[in-house]
Amino acid sequence: MQFARAAWRFLVAIKDGLVLIAIMLFFGLLYTFLSSQPNAGAIRDGALLLDLNGVIVEEPAAPTFEDFLAGNSAGSPREYRLRDVVRAIDATVEDDRVKAIVLDLSSFAGGGQTSLTDVGEALDRAKESGKPIYAFSSFYSDDSYQLAAHATEIWMDPMGGIIFAGPGGNRLYYKGLIDQLGVTANIYRVGTYKSAVEPYMRADQSPAAREAASALYGVLWDSWLAEVKKARPQAITKPFADDPAAYITAAGGDYASVATEQNLIDKLGDKTAFDRFVAEQVGVDSMTTPDSFQSINYDDFILAYPGETEGSPIGVITVAGEIISGNAGPGMAASGRIAELIYAALEEDQIKALVVRVDSPGGSAFASEEIRLALLEAKKKQLPIVISMGDVAASGGYWVATAGDHIFAEPDTITGSIGVFAVLPSFEKALAKWGVTADGVQTTPVSGEPDFVGGFGDDVNAILQAGVEHSYSDFIKLVSDARGKTPEEVDTIGQGRVWDGGTARQLGLVDGFGGMTEALAEAAKRAGLEAGDYHAQYLDPQDGFPALPFAGIPFVQQESTPVTGVIGWVARRQKAVVGEAMATAQGLLVREDVQALCLECGTGVQRNTDASSALTDHLQSYFFSSAPR
Secondary structure (H helix, E strand, C coil): CHHHHHHHHHHHHHHHHHHHHHHHHHHHHHHHHHHCCCCHHHCCCEEEEEECCEEEECCCCCCCHHHHHHCCCCCCCEEEEHHHHHHHHHHCCCCCCEEEEEEECCCCCEECHHHHHHHHHHHHHHHHCCCCEEEEEEEECHHHHHHHCCCCEEEEEEEEEECCCCCCCCCCCCHHHHHHHCCEEEEEEECCCCHHHHHHHCCCCCHHHHHHHHHHHHHHHHHHHHHHHHHCCCCCCHHHHHCHHHHHHHCCCCHHHHHHHCCCCCEECCHHHHHHHHHHHHCECCCCCCCCECEECHHHHHHHCCCCCCCEEEEEEEEECCEECCCCCCCCEEHHHHHHHHHHHHCCCCCCCEEEEEEECCECHHHHHHHHHHHHHHHHCCCCEEEEEEEEEECHHHHHHCCCCEEEECCCCEEECCCEEEEEEECHHHHHHCCCCCCCCCCCCCCCCCCCCCCCCHHHHHHHHHHHHHHHHHHHHHHHHHHCCCHHHHHHHCCCCEEEHHHHHHHCCCCEECCHHHHHHHHHHHCCCCCCCEEEEECCCCCCCCCCCCCCCCCCCCCCCCCCCHHHHHHHHHHHHHHHHHHHHHHHHHCCCCCCCCHHHCHHHHHHHHHHHHHHHHHHCCCCCCECC
16 A cells, blocks of 8 residues: 555656646747747847748748747748838838848748749849848759849859759649559549649640640740849840750859859859958958858848838738638638638728738639628728739639729739639549448438449539539639620630739739739729828738747647538548548457447447548548639
């Protein structure tokens, strides 16, 4: 008995110790997190350092619990909000503390072409105001050079290089693999150019898809060349891009000499030499090393310039990322969350108009419609709605845009893709190889459907194809009503084909060229506001003291995605069937006595679906739900 009591006290002590360690760990992480927050008071004279270690996006994804545990490591890639980068560069014009702008592009992972054009234009404005811009990277490719071309001086490491690949390239096609595995891709689509399903039904690109891609990429490449040429006229970009092997071979593989001879860069030097050069221009930072320059932290600088607040507010709704149902995000265009933001804006009498910033390739048709319907409620309250398209506003993104009174796009915006599809897998051939078959009794033609073991029945296939065709008809009618065209005219320019912004304007899919500045001005004009007497009020989670990121915590239940139609029901049923199969297999292994168990009662499906959902999600990651993409 004494031994048992001692053992119990020992276990209690261990438990208390673990709790104490967990508490200390939590507050330690919390202290680290809070101490890493920006500090506008830390700004001093020097160069604004844009060390773009990551990608430029319209809306950064919400931090996860893993991000919280990892902390804000200086070497961790991150997502930079486009409007923040532009605002920071523009703020340097009137800030005498900023002696220069430094672009460190060594770890820059890129961004959309229109986004980088916006940043480049901001760099030009800063340069015209007298702020020198110095760029450095070990290696330049299309995206990093698009920004570097706007610099006053471009540096490159002597052991680095430059390659311009241009848009395009190969994509993977899985038809051969799917056939070998015995997987059936049940494809339902409308649109000759709706190429998203081609990897599952072909071994190569269709002529229609090749035609559309060639036209689009040609426009984007010509635009990139024109921008770089305008920003850096002395650079010999196109001849080098057309035949890089000839130039590099002729130079004996000396990438640095090619970059210098083609006037692509100004100086060769490693990072230390570059830092020393900048230090000579803006001052030495002796707090670190003698070679370091006095720098202004980007996050501190952003905090010091939160944006305009004078005049009447124009609400800005951001639809960025794949459009899905639910309340996820930011970083995903979750329709529930976005609709709530729209409805909340309607309760604010001071909001005079709405600008919807769309940077999305589309997604769920149901979710796209949920956002559109919320915008229509705003129109009922006489709020003008102006659409501002970013890098991409296609398919579901364009579905949302049909609610606008006026649509702006950039010449390089990717839009259109008016079409719908669904792909759902079944595994009758694969499982038959292992002796797994399906049989049973049906009370209706869809009893037990979708049958991913025995294959989809003709009735289910007919139902799903009819639903997709109906969704396409709805899409066509939305565009027809919004753009003043006949359904036949929309169908001609629809069929799932993507268009560049310039062609889309000629086709009448957009009203004019412009970015957020033009969209806000148009919204203000429609609301009867005087020029300059307004400001953008972004209706999204604001920076400041952040909520703890619970997404990704293993023991915190995450939101489930609601069923949004027949396709969603089919996908949910597939998960349930896989769950049942996994539960049955597990039961065969763990049960060791005689059973009085009703396998056909289905009680095990609900309990075990979550346990097997990871496997199902992995299998279905190769396929798409019904989506206007």
